[in-house]
Amino acid sequence: MNEYAKQLKKKWATLLLLFLFPLLLIGMIVGLIAALLIPDENTPIQVALVDEDLTKESKLISTLLTETASGQHYLQIVSTSKKQAQQMMDRNEISTYFLLPKDFTDDLYEGESVTIPMTGNPLRPIDSYITKELVDSFARYIAAAQANILVINEFAKETAMSKDERMEFMYGQFIDFTLYTLGKDRMLDEEVIMNAASSSPRNYYLLAGWFIALSIWLLSFYSILGKEETKAMATRMTLSGVTLGQRITGKVIVSFTSGLILASILFALIRYAIQIEFFLIDYVRFGLFTALYAAILLIGIALIDIWVSAKKTALFLGCIFVFISLLLSGALIPTLYFPQSIQTVFPYFFSSISLNWMMDLVLEERNYANFTSLTVYFCFFFLLLLFSFSWKERWRQ
Template sequence: MLFPIFLIGLVAFILVAYITNVQEEPIQIGLVDLDQSTETAMVIRLLEESSQLGDYLHMKRFSEQEAKEKIELDELVAYILFPEEFTNKLYSGESIIVTVVGNPNREMESYLIKELVDSAARHISSSQANILTINYFAKQLDIDTETRNMIVLEQFNEFLLYAISKDNVLDQQIVSNNATSTPQEYFGLAAGFFVFTIWIFTIYQLLYREQSKEIQTRMMLYGVTELQQIIARILITCLISIILGTLLFFGFIHVLDLSIHHDNYARLIALLGLHTINFLFVLALIETTVHSKKLQLLVQIIVTGILLLASGSIIPAIYLPLYMQEYIPYLFSYQAFHWLEEIILNRRVYADYIPLLLTAGISAFLTIGLALLKERVKS
């Protein structure tokens, strides 16, 4: 009964050990150019400067003799050999064989390099077909040899750049779900956003004090309007909340050892401030329109719950029903949490403040307008 557990544990240990070793010691690959043409020189230079596997794969140019010596010294996993007449065969439509010489002591890594070269060979075949087609029609148009060669070389360059950068372009377009790819960071950020929003709500409620009719009359005699009291509470709550929120999120970044661009700290504070202002104006708007204090508190709690649910801090937005996903991007809580996630977890160096600023402007206009209308009705 223990054998399956032992077997799974052994396989897991081998995989972890192999991946760790690859991360510590990148795979070294040699590039040998026997053709010595402009095209192959450019191919090798681009392969040296770019890497399909990031830090896990390094390529470097060697002579054939140097590559053989490196293989014997176990300093190379394999070397890729570009044969003589590579460019001429490419342009003439002949079959091209790119040889991979592996290290007998590194069979697994050598097989990985072979798979990568096979993938590159398919791109070479595609580019060769297009080059031959262009070359054929160029001959039909009686274009001089020099111009035709320039056109063919340009086509070769385009397909080469496509083959080299293909995987990098796709990586930039991959839609990642931080809730599953980096759950610790994502749910830590979600918990921080949840706590921060609850702090705003709590501080705002603590500053509220129900006034008797006598106190209200006295405040009116002193010229203190209800709108001024609301704005004062919003300013004090905003100041305290931003300070606490900044400390909370800076602590979160430090504890999880996240590296973010130094300019993103200013963006972080700006997003916290805009979220605070929007949320406070929503609470003030409810306070202005709902007269019963108990009903007012109930509505504020319900709205706070809806905003937190829509933000993705309780349940990731991607798991919400599709009909909700169409509308939640219009909510400021979703925008604030989304851009916090982008700059902290996805290392973005910009944030879109326009939706948050528009929401703040509309909320402020409605709150001030309704408060002034309420004051006029009372007087």
């Protein structure tokens, strides 16, 4: 560790360039990605509603949804035909359209499953995702209304009411329930999606850029130390009794310390720019997530270094490992923009877990944290590193 620290001190000019270059590169890349992906905050999401049932119940729902959304600054719903909705989507005027299908009312009253088809605009994936959450919420309210109506219908059948009177009574109950759930903006208020990438893109990409810079610095420090370790130096260390495990551990610890120092300086600047209120416990939580992520990333790079003897190949694979970690974390491209089937994998990867909790602590001001997943990852990688040390030493002997 002392030898590696001396090497870094001799290269102070290189370290200064190492501090500045990733910031300039990340600023350009993240700025380009943000400009392409993040929509205008003042432009509401345009959604079309197609009523194919054309009953008084479906017309009531269409009217209430349209009027409820008209007072919102983030969502607008227009009632059109299916042909008009498809034409509007082809012209990229709407992000999504959904249907109230034929027999919608009959299925509702008869207790049949009610399906609400939705078609999203592939050019507006994030808007389509938000609309999907809205439609899912709407479907839950429909299911709740259906359950209430069926219960009332069963009790009404036991009375002396005629079928026409019973249907009129059920319609009245349907109106009451619909007005209760939709007329007071309940559905739209409950389904406001707090997505930091779109609600506060500047803060999101500032923190994402910091996360990318931290990863690049960790890889760079480890690579610099490995480059300076010549075969002659490795031989002298071996003759002096320095094991492979001690050398790798020294590089990991020095890289870990140096990377966190630069990251702390940059985070202080970002915190000043974002103007968030951080208490001591918040610094502790954020620091633990940072330390666990940095340790896991460096151990992963070290494992590649141990098992790949060619330095250039090991460096290339290390870069690939860091790039995949950043891609799956959502720092380069928010995970919301990936296909729905792939998004289910992201929450189980260590970089995604780390960045999500960091975002919650900084942008959402979360006052609690769960370190279990990252701790399990760290223990697994650490045990794998110890096993690699033992196996490699035996193989060399």
